[in-house]
Amino acid sequence: MSRIAIVTGASSGIGAATARALSRDGFELVLGARRLERLEALAAEIGGRAVRLDVADPASVEELAAAVSACDVLVNNAGGALGLEPLAAADEEKWRQMYESNVLGTMRMTRALLPALVASGDGHVVNVTSIAGFETYRGGAGYTAAKHAQRALTRTLRLELLGQPVRVTEVAPGMVETEFSLVRFDGDEEAADRVYEGMRPLSGEEVAECIRWAVAQPSHVNVDEIVVRPRAQATATEVHRD
Numbered sequence: 166m167s168r169i170a171i172v173t174g175a176s177s178g179i180g181a182a183t184a185r186a187l188s189r190d191g192f193e194l195v196l197g198a199r200r201l202e203r204l205e206a207l208a209a210e211i212g213g214r215a216v217r218l219d220v221a222d223p224a225s226v227e228e229l230a231a232a233v234s235a236c237d238v239l240v241n242n243a244g245g246a247l248g249l250e251p252l253a254a255a256d257e258e259k260w261r262q263m264y265e266s267n268v269l270g271t272m273r274m275t276r277a278l279l280p281a282l283v284a285s286g287d288g289h290v291v292n293v294t295s296i297a298g299f300e301t302y303r304g305g306a307g308y309t310a311a312k313h314a315q316r317a318l319t320r321t322l323r324l325e326l327l328g329q330p331v332r333v334t335e336v337a338p339g340m341v342e343t344e345f346s347l348v349r350f351d352g353d354e355e356a357a358d359r360v361y362e363g364m365r366p367l368s369g370e371e372v373a374e375c376i377r378w379a380v381a382q383p384s385h386v387n388v389d390e391i392v393v394r395p396r397a398q399a400t401a402t403e404v405h406r407d
């Protein structure tokens with residue numbers, strides 16, 4: 166019987182690439198995100214189930230958890246950034262949404278699936294955080310605060326699961342060209358393109374390979390964290406451009 170992996174935010178970017186990578190490794194996939202049509206297209210390609218999921222909605226998380234019979238791997242990837250305003254102009258709604266998707270979403274999914282992960286006898290939670298989980302930059306307070314919190318909950322979970330058959334891994338990427346910047350700048354393609362101008366960012370597939378590799382290790386091997394950035398990026402703001 167194949168092992169079951171649930172990937173949140175599987176409708177684009179790192180999440181979609183992770184679903185493909187885990188599928189190639191023999192996992193049966195449960196794909197979660199709000200844009201169901203995209204998930205259905207991916208499910209048609211790699212098999213598995215597409216489930217509409219809004220991690221910001223407790224009822225939606227509960228519905229997904231009730232719909233799956235088992236879970237071996239949970240990839241908490243749903244999330245992202247909204248805006249780049251300085252703190253002095255902070256938009257409360259954007260802050261709330263970032264906290265909901267990145268932090269509470271990770272908490273809700275993990276809480277709901279933990280019984281199944283433990284019952285599997287060899288469970289694995291992979292949280293996609295960010296270098297924003299341990300760095301700060303101007304205009305990034307809402308996102309970095311959320312990612313710092315997501316990182317803190319990941320490290321806490323690792324402590325709390327000691328002695329249980331569940332691994333906990335944090336994958337913290339730097340710049341990855343996905344829909345991330347398009348979402349951050351509310352659909353402004355020029356602003357999104359400027360982020361990657363003159364440098365080669367990571368692809369979603371390259372981050373997915375880190376996740377796939379951590380999951381593929383023998384079950385007694387816990388890869389605690391992976392920080393992965395483009396060669397042209399040293400910190401969130403130190404970027405070499407040609």
Ligand code: NJP
Nearest residue numbers: 174176178179199200219220243244295338341343344345
């Ligand atoms: O971005 P994008 P990435 N409920 O926008 C989903 C982190 N990261 O792949 O619901 C359920 O292509 C959304 O699906 P939909 C980043 O913080 C990135 O780069 O259909 N799903 C989509 O599938 C995030 O945690 C970079 O709109 C929700 C996915 O999330 C992760 O990587 C750098 C949702 C976002 O896909 C994947 O982002 C870094 C909700 N409420 C960390 N809200 C980077 N790209 O540079 C969103 O350090 N989604």
